[in-house]
Amino acid sequence: MTKKVALIIGASRGIGRQIAIDLARNGYAVVVAAKTTSNPHDPSIPFPPPPNSFASTINTVAREITDLYGGTATAIAVDTRDTTQINHLISETVRIYGKLDVLIYNSGAIWWSSVENTPVKRFQLMQKINPEGLYASVHAALPYFEKNEWKGRIIVVSPPIYSRFFRGKTAYAMGKVGMSVLTKGLAMDFEREGRKNMAITSIWPAVSIESAATGDMVKKDPTSERDLRKPTIFSDAILAMLNAPVHKVNGLLDLDEDFLRRECGVADFSKYAVVPGSSPRRIMPAKFPILEVEEQDDEGRRMDSAQLRAGRVKI
Incomplete structure (x- = not known):
């Protein structure tokens, strides 16, 4: 396989x-990869199906890539709540293509409401799919990045960390x-271990993006x-981000618009508007808090629980 290999988890629509x-x-x-599958050649479903509909699955997406764009694609079903399935997904990707260069975690569960109106089961579902699914995917992928001489990229769909984001959800x-904490922490691990060709980056939209979730909003209010x-x-x-130097993106929590403007010189974003000529409202702050402290590099005496458990370090 001469092409770079990318695994996108949460890629059905x-x-x-x-x-x-x-x-x-x-x-x-x-x-x-995603949970929902289908027969991509079902004559009762138009091809390609509407991109934000439930008719769009990993199987139809893979067929779009191969049949319409002449690309290389494989669909593999996964339930990100199941660590065994995640491990199988990663190993099967490497079995088919021989390596893994890029891991993108886009899988997610959404429920925006107050704590009072968020049932515990709904909370647990979100944690299972969002941070736990990401952690299991990254943990399963790291040994394969190691086999690839620690050359690779991880992209996480998670936001910059700031207080307003907590409100109402x-x-x-x-x-x-x-998930963003994992991006920051793993980036520090890469730096500490001298893995100069590995980077993990988080990305979030500056403006709401057309999707199945925003489709419900448009149905209620077409002007939205x-x-x-x-x-x-x-x-x-x-x-x-994948083409940027490691030092520019490792540990970065950024927005799509801001990265394109700052690093790629994009000034006109009008081509991305769903309604031509409109000026979509930015939903994210213009600036974010700096998370680093003055004592950033002063860890004191570092403790490693894995080494302690193995008896290799004594306190």
Whole structure:
């Protein structure tokens, strides 16, 4: 396999579908993974199906890539609540293509409401799919990045960390912020271990993106479509992140628009508007808090629980 291999988890429709298609169009062999599957040749379903509908599955996305764009794609089903299935997904990706260069975690569960109106089961579901699914996917992928001489990229769909994000969706924010903490922490691990060709980056939309979730909003209020962007802005930003030097993106929590403007010189974003001529409202702050402290590099005496458990370190 001479192409770079990218695994996109959460690629059945919307943003994930667009990421998979655009990576394939840019020379990647892609594995599209999600829970929902279908017969991509079902004559009762139009092909290609509407990109934000439930008719769009990993199987139809893989067929779009191979049949419409001449790309290389494989669909593998996975339930990210099941660690065994995640381990199988990663190993099967490497079995088929021989390596793993890029891991993108787009899988997610959403429930935006107050703590009082968020049932415990809904909270647990979000944690299982969002931070736990991400952690299991990254943990399963790391040994294969090691076999690839620690050359690779991980992209996480999670936000910059700031207080307003918690308002009105605390249960959801707990998981998503946890995903961003993983980005920051693993980036520090890469730096500490001298893995100069590995990077993990988080990306989040600056403006609401057309998807299955925003489709419900448009049904209730058709005028809200003017505040949406096409998912291509997200895939364009991810491609730019994958092509950027490691030191620019490792540990970065950024927005699609901001990265494209700052690192790629994009000034006109009008082509991404769903409604031509509209000016979609930015939903994210213009600036974010700096998380680092003055004592950032002063860890004191470092403790490693794994080494302690193995008896290799004594206190």
